[in-house]
Amino acid sequence: MPRETFILIPGRTSRQGTSLNVSKLAGEYIDEISTVFLCPEDMRRLGLIDGDRVRLRSDQGIAEVKCEAAKPGELPPGVLFLPYGDASSRLMSGDTHGTGMPTSKGIDVELEKL
Amino acid sequence: MTAELKTELKVVSNATCTFCGCVCDDMELTVEGHRITKAKNACVLGKAWFLNHHIENRPVATIRGQAVPLDEAVEEAARILVHARYPVVYGLSDTTCEAQRVAVAIADRIGGCIDTTTSVCHGPSGMAFQGVGEVTCSLGEVKNRADLVIFWGSNPAESHPRHWSRYSTMPKGLFVPNGRKDRTVVIVDVRRSKSAPAADLFIQVRPRSDFESLWILRALVKGLTLREADCEVTGVPLAVWQDLAQRMKSCRFGVFFFGMGLSMTRGKHLNVEAALALARDLNAHTRFYIKPMRGHGNVTGADNVVSWQTGYPFGVNLSRGFPRFNPGEYTTADTLARGEADAALIVASDPMANFSQPAREHLARIPYIALDPKETPTVRHATVAFTTATYGINTPGTVYRMDDVPIPLRPAFDSPYPSDQEVLTRIERRIRQQLSER
Numbered sequence: 001m002p003r004e005t006f007i008l009i010p011g012r013t014s015r016q017g018t019s020l021n022v023s024k025l026a027g028e029y030i031d032e033i034s035t036v037f038l039c040p041e042d043m044r045r046l047g048l049i050d051g052d053r054v055r056l057r058s059d060q061g062i063a064e065v066k067c068e069a070a071k072p073g074e075l076p077p078g079v080l081f082l083p084y085g086d087a088s089s090r091l092m093s094g095d096t097h098g099t100g101m102p103t104s105k106g107i108d109v110e111l112e113k114l
Numbered sequence: 115m116t117a118e119l120k121t122e123l124k125v126v127s128n129a130t131c132t133f134c135g136c137v138c139d140d141m142e143l144t145v146e147g148h149r150i151t152k153a154k155n156a157c158v159l160g161k162a163w164f165l166n167h168h169i170e171n172r173p174v175a176t177i178r179g180q181a182v183p184l185d186e187a188v189e190e191a192a193r194i195l196v197h198a199r200y201p202v203v204y205g206l207s208d209t210t211c212e213a214q215r216v217a218v219a220i221a222d223r224i225g226g227c228i229d230t231t232t233s234v235c236h237g238p239s240g241m242a243f244q245g246v247g248e249v250t251c252s253l254g255e256v257k258n259r260a261d262l263v264i265f266w267g268s269n270p271a272e273s274h275p276r277h278w279s280r281y282s283t284m285p286k287g288l289f290v291p292n293g294r295k296d297r298t299v300v301i302v303d304v305r306r307s308k309s310a311p312a313a314d315l316f317i318q319v320r321p322r323s324d325f326e327s328l329w330i331l332r333a334l335v336k337g338l339t340l341r342e343a344d345c346e347v348t349g350v351p352l353a354v355w356q357d358l359a360q361r362m363k364s365c366r367f368g369v370f371f372f373g374m375g376l377s378m379t380r381g382k383h384l385n386v387e388a389a390l391a392l393a394r395d396l397n398a399h400t401r402f403y404i405k406p407m408r409g410h411g412n413v414t415g416a417d418n419v420v421s422w423q424t425g426y427p428f429g430v431n432l433s434r435g436f437p438r439f440n441p442g443e444y445t446t447a448d449t450l451a452r453g454e455a456d457a458a459l460i461v462a463s464d465p466m467a468n469f470s471q472p473a474r475e476h477l478a479r480i481p482y483i484a485l486d487p488k489e490t491p492t493v494r495h496a497t498v499a500f501t502t503a504t505y506g507i508n509t510p511g512t513v514y515r516m517d518d519v520p521i522p523l524r525p526a527f528d529s530p531y532p533s534d535q536e537v538l539t540r541i542e543r544r545i546r547q548q549l550s551e552r
């Protein structure tokens with residue numbers, strides 16, 4: 001599968017918020033922050049099914065995660081959603097453009113099926 | 115006697131949840147010994163917070179992973195900070211204002227940077243406030259008066275689950291007696307989040323077009339004529355923006371809540387400045403307010419405490435003996451990613467999970483001290499780690515709700531671990547002694 005460019009929006013989810021209270025080192029939290037969501041149309045077009053592993057690559061780094069289809073209508077084509085965590089941090093740049101805040105949402109990434 | 119009989123059972127009323135910036139202070143906690151077994155009135159996040167913060171069997175302190183007595187760890191922490199040339203004190207959003215105050219004192223003593231997790235959530239908003247100002251109000255006013263409530267780049271259903279029911283959309287208020295029926299709720303976001311179905315109006319903007327969208331609204335509110343082509347970049351037709359601008363001008367009391375969808379996206383403080391200016395402009399037509407949706411339980415307190423003590427909210431350097439504020443230079447994401455900091459004191463936050471890879475790699479290379487009730491990636495890598503009591507559950511103190519209203523904490527049960535304030539106070543005392551011995 002060729003690499004495709006997407007816009008990645010990391011964000012908070014309910015499951016990420018509840019599971020981090022149990023442990024940030026194992027279990028549900030790790031599963032939640034290691035799952036990227038695509039719109040069903042993009043999943044179909046790229047021949048992906050829930051649970052397939054994909055590699056995300058930004059200017060800054062690489063993260064390997066599993067993918068899942070978002071609810072229909074939740075994400076527009078070309079946009080990925082990834083709950084905040086280790087994988088999203090790997091993809092964000094260390095440069096804050098003089099603000100103290102790395103660009104943490106709306107990151108250009110390439111997606112490749114593993 | 116069986117173990118159950120020995121366990122004391124009590125109910126703590128009007129306790130405060132410090133998991134998110136809503137800081138709900140109507141919790142009714144059932145406490146059995148060292149465990150909260152019920153958290154009435156808490157949302158799903160609050161329940162997870164209360165039911166999972168019991169006493170874990172961890173050493174009170176470690177040095178390089180080895181359990182040590184508290185005094186020994188305090189000594190080593192003070193030694194690391196006193197000998198550093200460019201130390202940073204960071205975190206603070208999940209602890210009390212009383213502990214935050216001591217952390218600022220430490221940064222002052224060692225001539226380091228003081229920075230909080232604000233710099234990586236609403237830091238750009240803090241910069242924008244300085245540029246434009248904030249037309250502000252309390253959540254109580256929103257509850258009693260707001261008839262138009264806009265959430266932009268925020269997903270309260272998942273990040274602040276009781277915001278709607280307690281403050282902003284559902285409650286019946288003095289001037290909105292029918293509650294939700296008297297209000298129009300608008301969500302603007304790049305994705306149809308879980309909050310969207312509960313809104314009257316959902317506007318899906320293209321990613322990275324918040325700045326343009328907000329300026330389109332400013333232009334329309336000013337009465338300028340725009341063309342359809344001007345709105346193309348936003349992915350939203352002109353008619354939708356015209357309708358929203360009209361609603362904003364004609365409401366009685368409007369409020370604009372914005373999340374990190376504005377502050378973390380390209381444009382950052384410029385996005386927030388556009389939103390602040392829009393709210394300001396609207397006051398030529400009606401009453402309109404704007405507030406950031408603050409995440410952690412006492413991140414607003416951190417802004418307040420650091421502001422009282424240094425004059426600036428975050429990203430402050432004290433190495434010259436007076437405060438200097440410069441986001442991008444003194445903010446921790448930068449001092450770490452550029453490899454400048456040579457020691458760190460991390461209080462109640464987890465940069466090892468949340469920071470960029472270059473920042474995390476540098477943090478792993480330098481000696482640092484971490485205080486946290488739980489084991490986290492940051493605690494795991496710390497040179498000196500302290501297990502502390504959980505604020506609000508084990509320790510009293512003050513926190514600030516997201517609208518800058520201070521709320522007292524009512525702890526549920528005692529912890530065998532010291533509070534952040536106690537550990538920081540001991541470190542600060544040892545720093546003073548070590549400096550005077552030099």
Ligand code: SF4
Binds near residue numbers: 161
């Ligand atoms: S909304 Fe926030 S403060 Fe209120 S109960 Fe839920 S997590 Fe706690």
